[in-house]
Amino acid sequence: MLPQWRYVLDCSGLKPQPGGDYGDIEWFLISPGGLGVKNMGSWVSPNKIVIDSAWAGAVWLIQHEMLHHLMQGGADHPVTPFSFPCFLQVGQNLPLPEE
Numbered sequence: 001m002l003p004q005w006r007y008v009l010d011c012s013g014l015k016p017q018p019g020g021d022y023g024d025i026e027w028f029l030i031s032p033g034g035l036g037v038k039n040m041g042s043w044v045s046p047n048k049i050v051i052d053s054a055w056a057g058a059v060w061l062i063q064h065e066m067l068h069h070l071m072q073g074g075a076d077h078p079v080t081p082f083s084f085p086c087f088l089q090v091g092q093n094l095p096l097p098e099e
């Protein structure tokens with residue numbers, strides 16, 4: 001099993017719902033900025049994950065979207081499990097702005 005998916009399962013304690021397993025994900029890369037200035041990735045119900053190609057190397061972002069998929073639940077970011085214990089909130093992972 002992909003270790004990044006294993007992490008999302010373990011930190012959330014959730015089990016995949018039907019259609020919500022890793023193998024059900026359809027991945028899409030979009031041109032930089034294609035999701036909007038403040039949007040680096042998006043989960044689209046029930047199984048699509050779209051990633052801004054400029055952020056394709058950000059493992060936390062991939063896992064953030066995987067967690068949406070695992071939860072099968074929209075745009076909400078409940079503190080549990082997103083912030084704690086998974087540490088997958090945007091504000092916990094974005095680099096500090098350059099000066």
Ligand SMILES: [Zn+2]
Nearest residue numbers: 064068075077
């Ligand atoms: Zn999100």
